[in-house]
Amino acid sequence: MANTSTCENNIMVYGLTVNDEGYEFTSSIESAMEDAELELEKIDKNIEEIEASLKKLKPECDKIDYILAASSGALCGIIDIFLVGKPGESPIGNLTDKCFSNRVCDFSKLCGWSGGKDSSSAIRFLEKKFQIPYDQNGIDDAKGLNVNPFNHHFKSLAHNPNLLGLFFSILDQFSNTSHFVSDGNLIIVDNSNSEFRLQGNNIPGKLVCGFLNWLGHIMSDISGASGSKTRGMGIPSPIWSWTNDVIVLLRKLNISPGDFVRSMNEAAVKIFEKGFDFRFQTAQVIPVFVNEMIVRIFYFVRRMLKYFSETEESKRSFNLMWEKCEPFTNATVKRMLTVAHGTFCLVDIGDAAVRGFVSGDGAFFNPIEFCLRLNIVGIGRFAISLYGEAKRAVQAHQKEKELQFVKRERVIILNYIEGLKTLSVLYDDRDLVNFIDDFKNSDMYIQAFEKTVKLAELRKVPDNEILRVKSDIDSYFL
Secondary structure, eight states: OEEEEEETTEEEEEEEEEETTEEEEEOOHHHHHHHHHHHHHHHHHHHHHHHHHHHHHSOOOOHHHHHHHHHHHHHHHHHIIIIIOSTTSOHHHHHHHHHHHHHHHHHHHHTTOOOTTOHHHHHHHHHHHSOOSOOOOSSSSSTTSOOOTTTHHHHBGGGSSSHHHHHHHHHHHHHTEEEEEETTEEEEEETOOTTOOOOOSSHHHHHHHHHHHHHHHHHHHTTOOTTOSSSOOOOBOTTTTHHHHHHHHHHHTTOOOOHHHHHHHHHHHHHHHTTOBHHHHHHHHHHHHHHHHHHHHHHHHHHHHHHHHHSOGGGOOHHHHHHHHOSSSSHHHHHHHHHHHHHHHHHHHHHHHHHHHHTOTTSSOOHHHHHHHSOHHHHHHHHHHHHHHHHHHHHHHHHHHHHHHHHHHHHHHHHHHHHHHHHHHHTOOTTTTTHHHHHHSGGGHHHHHHHHHHHHHHTTOOGGGOOOSHHHHHHHTO
16 A cells, blocks of 8 residues: 655655554655764765865964074075075085095095095096096087087086986997087087997997996096196086077977077076086085975974973873974975075075176176076975975865865755654654554544544644544545
């Protein structure tokens, strides 16, 4: 037996089963309630996970954090101005030059040199041991290429300390050629050294020997030439040698480099001739690294003190402390680093710009002086921080949208549960739908009529349509 109940445009169908034990109202309200409760638990757990992820993406810096970060950036900016400066006038640069000289001596000893601490002797040893065909300096060779002892390390592609430099070094050693970038052109010198022979009995062996020759020759040039009376010309900075890479790429694609690329390459050559090489680039790393460490130490010490002041001694543990204090992966310390490196760049760029205007030499601005004093490493580190901030902002925005959607879903489930509760009350009629049994017993018909009336009222039947007494039923059925 089936019955229907209508409410406006919505229809609910339910069944009434008759068996030997009586009448049973078939309903899924209870099971639906259980499913809805389980779904609500899943949604609540999902909300907790999203909120935890969102918390990791948003920094919790206070005023003291920002003040400490900005102070660290300003302090390291001052260190960069007075202790790094520019090539030839850099106390830290002198230390890095000496450090590289010592490393050249150590490398030479590994290769069989026994000359003590004389870096010039070590360089001469490496130059003889790791001979290559692309070391023209423009004095007795490679004339007409606008190459000289002050720039041939930069213009020779095989001297670049990157993958492109390694590629051209292997190529030049196999083919006995030299590749230069000069005046915006890619120049190839064939049979550049008739005495050069690449060792190795097969291709793999020659590749290994070619790599070792490239590495050994880079080490021989990293502290300048053996005959240098002054600081000498080292190998190019990887950050500025990209101008050569761009020109090579454009020439291989049969595209003429534009004026901007040519101008940047010419400026890079002049900057290298002024002493901005790999050694000075390393000197620029030091204040940036110090800035990084100071900020992380500030963050760690503040959180550690807070942890010990707020945590009872019996509940303290190293793992819990590290979880609350670790200064590497959380968004708060990364925001502090962004502020610190941004402040460092402001101080450094301001100083470089002032020096550029002061040393204009009749011109309004001296771009070479500006670039010599500009800490490229600091600019790059600040750019990485900005990228991280933008990435976390996008991820946080996505998480917030996801959280809003899940919360709306939770509201729907709650409304659904409230609806189920209303239905469970409305259709709680197990004691009423057994009125047929009452009709079987003639003595119970009065209670049966009362149950039908209550059932009709529960189903919200209009009052004028309810059959309240037996005479009404007799009249209804004629």
